[in-house]
Amino acid sequence: MIASLRAESIKTRKRWANWILFGILLAWILLLTYLTFFLVVTLSPKSIQGPVPASVLKRRLFPENFVPSVLNAASSIGAAITLIFGALSTASEFGWLTVQTILIQKPTRSAVLGGKLLLLGVATLLLSVAMFAATALASYAAVTLDGSSSAWPAWEVILKGFGALVLQLTVWTMFGAFLGIAFRSAAAAIGGGLIYLFVAEALVGGLFRNTPVVKEVLKFLPGINADAINVAFPVTIRDSTASTQLVSAGRGVVTLLVYLVVFTALSLLIWQRRDVGGS
């Protein structure tokens, strides 16, 4: 597995598509989540401002709220980007037929995939660090530019928040990797994954959230469970929405861990048994 991990590190590092994906994610956080919001709130005339004063709204961007901010990004753009990252990593091997090349080297099939999934995990961890750091820096810049003051969350909250971020992003990465292996096509894996993420779970789930049967199903879906974890890190300027969640944060963590194991196991199972090449 270590041999496979070392080989994967070259491929992942030198693939521009990965850097572009990560760049989009960080740019989204810095430019849209922070800069745009800061400018709109700061520069909009008082006549068009809502009932909540700008000075209060801006607190969403300050260090006291950087953990919920980064988790909010993780559940939307972060999920999509890591899903694409995982799908590209596995599906491309089939598209380029390089799966043949790597499977006729020395390691077993499970060692080859084990190294690949391990590398995906490491890359997701590094991406989480980058997201966390970028968000923290942006929040510091926001409060400094505004001339206000804001306290950083407690270390315990920061560590738990980081753990929640890594867990969520890793689940979506492995979901993408699983789809890439199952479909053997980057387009199908990414298309299918994003449709699930934004249409099946977010849109349909949101619309029919109060239908009893749908509600029971939603309790088992990864996005809903990730959201349940995120509301455990409330923004300081409004009440927690925890009461509206379908499951508790604790159950959310357990469910995501189960998904992590299931996606990994299914990927290994298909990878191990599938014929490579031929009709």
Add this chain to the structure above:
Amino acid sequence: MAQALAVETHGLTKRYSTGVLAVNNLDLRVRAGEVYGFLGPNGAGKTTTLRLLSGLLHPTSGSAIVAGAMPGSPASLARMGAMVETPAFYPYLSGRDNLRVVARYAGVPTSRIEPVLKLVDMTDRARHKFKTYSTGMKQRLGVAAALLKGPDLLILDEPTSGLDPQGTIEMRALIKELKQGGRTVLLSSHLLNEVELTCDRVGVIAKGKLVAEGTVDELRARSGGSALLIRATPLDQAQRLVESLVPGQVRVDGDTLLLSVDPSQAASINRRLVADGVDVSELRVSEQSLEDVFLELTETSNSPHRDPPPQAGEGKDQSAAAGKTP
């Protein structure tokens, strides 16, 4: 004493989920140290067989031992290098980086990369991205990757496919060079002259079955071997005369007669023809080409009911009914 086998299969069969029977009860024996040509028309099952031997496909039934171990096992993979079908590499990586990836998977030191690049004459282009390579360069990089492990067994699937004439000649020379040092090379091809020029022994596969195996000369002999070719006037008179001399061994092919007889009889036959007033304008030994043998063997395999293929050297009594003159 039995010669060591680099590849041995017993009843190897692969039926795809689509129902296609690609390999049918294949018994293949590749001796250690030889260049074995795996010959067959397109769709005969060559690549499927090589994928089975590489562990990329799981057999429906039967078994195989490749480089002393089960196909696809680390023990087998450690001793074999393969290029199956298209040379497949990462388009965004350079040739050298692609070999670094392969070397890391294979657990071989990266110091092996430069020697194999030099061997396939790719050192100058190794820093360029794979996606910019021509077909010939991709093929050569594929061979380089297969050689990285310094394998005892090298499996090459149509290595000259898509190469220009110069590249084809260079690849053949390389294959002959690779045989040095006791390495076994299993080479699949549908190009007859390629196999004839590079291989010690040949296995012919058609519709997933091995229909013949042996040296090129043995295969020729199986299908009638050499024949006497006679061009004479009048042809019908010459035909009657030689049929009286060697009954059942004469056939007419255009304006020539082909006699399935020992070439040492040429002088006596010539004397009889001239003595009976036949003008003999040409009399020579006609070697049957591998192409003739190939066509005969693969056409025969299309018959719905066939006996199991005879072993190498058997079947010399078969007539070359489908043969054609060179």
